[in-house]
Amino acid sequence: MEYAPVLVLVISFVVLLAIGTPVAWSIAISSILTMLVSIPFLPAFTTVSQRIGTGLDSFALLAIPLFILSGELMNKGGIAHRLIAFAKTMVGALPGGLALINIISAMLMGAIAGSAMAAASAMGSIIGPEMEKEGYSREFGAAVNITAATTGLVIPPSNVLIVYSLASGGASIAALFLAGYIPGILTGLFLMIVASLWAKKKGFKLGKRSSLREIFTSFIDALPSLFMLVVVIGGIVAGIFTATEASAIAVLYSLILGFIYREISIPKLPKILLDSSATTAIVMLLIGTSISMSWALSYENIPQDISSGLLNLSDNKIVILLIINLLLLFVGIFMDMTPAVLIFTPIFLPVVTKLGIDPVHFGIIMVLNLCIGLCTPPVGSVLFVGVGIAKTTIEKVVKPLLPLFVAMIIALMLVTYIPALSLWLPSLFDL
Numbered sequence: 001m002e003y004a005p006v007l008v009l010v011i012s013f014v015v016l017l018a019i020g021t022p023v024a025w026s027i028a029i030s031s032i033l034t035m036l037v038s039i040p041f042l043p044a045f046t047t048v049s050q051r052i053g054t055g056l057d058s059f060a061l062l063a064i065p066l067f068i069l070s071g072e073l074m075n076k077g078g079i080a081h082r083l084i085a086f087a088k089t090m091v092g093a094l095p096g097g098l099a100l101i102n103i104i105s106a107m108l109m110g111a112i113a114g115s116a117m118a119a120a121s122a123m124g125s126i127i128g129p130e131m132e133k134e135g136y137s138r139e140f141g142a143a144v145n146i147t148a149a150t151t152g153l154v155i156p157p158s159n160v161l162i163v164y165s166l167a168s169g170g171a172s173i174a175a176l177f178l179a180g181y182i183p184g185i186l187t188g189l190f191l192m193i194v195a196s197l198w199a200k201k202k203g204f205k206l207g208k209r210s211s212l213r214e215i216f217t218s219f220i221d222a223l224p225s226l227f228m229l230v231v232v233i234g235g236i237v238a239g240i241f242t243a244t245e246a247s248a249i250a251v252l253y254s255l256i257l258g259f260i261y262r263e264i265s266i267p268k269l270p271k272i273l274l275d276s277s278a279t280t281a282i283v284m285l286l287i288g289t290s291i292s293m294s295w296a297l298s299y300e301n302i303p304q305d306i307s308s309g310l311l312n313l314s315d316n317k318i319v320i321l322l323i324i325n326l327l328l329l330f331v332g333i334f335m336d337m338t339p340a341v342l343i344f345t346p347i348f349l350p351v352v353t354k355l356g357i358d359p360v361h362f363g364i365i366m367v368l369n370l371c372i373g374l375c376t377p378p379v380g381s382v383l384f385v386g387v388g389i390a391k392t393t394i395e396k397v398v399k400p401l402l403p404l405f406v407a408m409i410i411a412l413m414l415v416t417y418i419p420a421l422s423l424w425l426p427s428l429f430d431l
Contacts, residue, residue: 005300009034009293014334023336024282027289027343028052031296038300048292055291056284059244060166060173064159064287065280066247070254072276074109075121076268077258079225083108084126086222089210098131099144099195106148107155107188108226116374116382117279120149124389136199142390143400144195147408148188149382150371153337154364155184157232157250162243163287163338164363167294167345171359173243174236175431179360179422183368183415190407198403224260228253237429283338290342303347310351317355321416324348325369332373336381340370357419364422368412372405 012033016026028048035044087104094100102123109119124145131141153160156177165173210218231253232246241249258264264272297303314320328348331340345366352362374382377394387394415421 005034005037006302008037009297009302017334023339024285024289027286027293027339031289031293034293034296034300048296051292051295052288055295056288058166060162061284061287063162063244063247064283065276066244066251067157067159067162068279068283069273069276070247070250072272072279073251073254073258073264074225076264076272077254078261078263079109079254079257081126082218082222082225082261084123086218089215089218094196097199098127098134098136099141099199100192102127102131102141102144103148103151103188103191103195106145107151107184109152116149116153116371117385119152120145120382120385121389123149124386128390137400138390138392139396140198140400142386142392142397143404144191145390146375146382146386146397147191147401147404149386150374150408151184151188151191153371153374154180154187154368156180157243157246158367159283160337160341160367160370161363164341164345164367167342168349168359168363171363172426172431174429175360175426176363177233177236177243178425178429178431179364180367181425182421183364183411186414186421187368187371187408187411190411191404194403194407198400224257228257237431286336286338287342290339293339294343294346297343298346303350306347307351307354311354315355317357318417320351320355321357321365324352325365325412325416328366328369329372332370333376335373337367337370337374340373341366358423360426361419361422365412365416368408368415372408372412375401375405375408 009030013026013030016029017023021029031048032041032044035047039047084101084105087101087108088097090104105127106119106123109123124142128138128141128145132138152158158177158180161176161180162173165171165176228250232250235241235249236243236246255264310320310323313323328340328344331344335343345363348366349359349362353359374380377383383394383397387397390397
């Protein structure tokens, strides 16, 4: 194995991040520097530039800006309030009721909008103040919101699963979407258990039990929002439309719903379009530069060398998956999810497929693992959103985050070593 390209890549990337260079530019610059080990500057620069452009030339990737837009429309269209009201009638009277409402609402919002940032923003601003009024500490409320928001990246529709499908060379998006349901719900349940035990220990008062009439009324009010899951996922699984076409339908559905709820009007649309365009630009630049880094790694034979090294280390499936999980947990601390998926899928996927692990199962493991990184400093984007909305500091949030991290890691280990949790639903539909 040639160590020079690896050293150049790692050192340049870490240094660029340390001096505050944006992640996308850090990836692009370190890719060029890695290529310079083997070829002159001009070919290295033009190759990386070309790879950024050609990497984005994919029909499947068109789903990402459309799902981002649909998420923005849902966030502004009154959907969050209705989901929270529905969750409140279900679990409001249990120990830690408001924390449980936050988790369930975030799971529903994340599943419908496909964005952890949207879920953290919506739930933090609406439920956060209510939790504080009921005696919950601001830091605990923020910790619950931060971790719960990431469940929507596993529960479909999920932009990250679309990115994994691209990076894996064609894993079925429909299969990945179905595979995400049980692991995402399982993670949410573990978070709810921890939140409930914490609330019971602290002696927080119980909420009012809802009548069957209130439950039914809130369900009917939230039903149009929840029905979008049936339309989008049902259409993909049934083969009526592709994931990209489903994203366009999601935009149209959420726009109509926003007008019906009277939360969206024509004057509000330019701001919504501008916000979604800004988010899309950031995400697509990350995808483009990450694809260029992935190509640079392949050019230097780094993935093949790492694969050989891991297989020489052990051919035990349990050991290899544990090592990969530990590496991804470490990577997630320093790298955002999208570039991590694009860069490390080509490295680890050949290893696990040689051991007989299904690519769909591995995709869920990878995404669930990297969700934890979104909640950790120094690069955790959801962590910063949650802390900012709660008006607290990272240092204060770390302590209540720890037991929630443990819950997420337990869920990750179960999903890793029980393939049926991911593969049972896709197998029902012969995917």
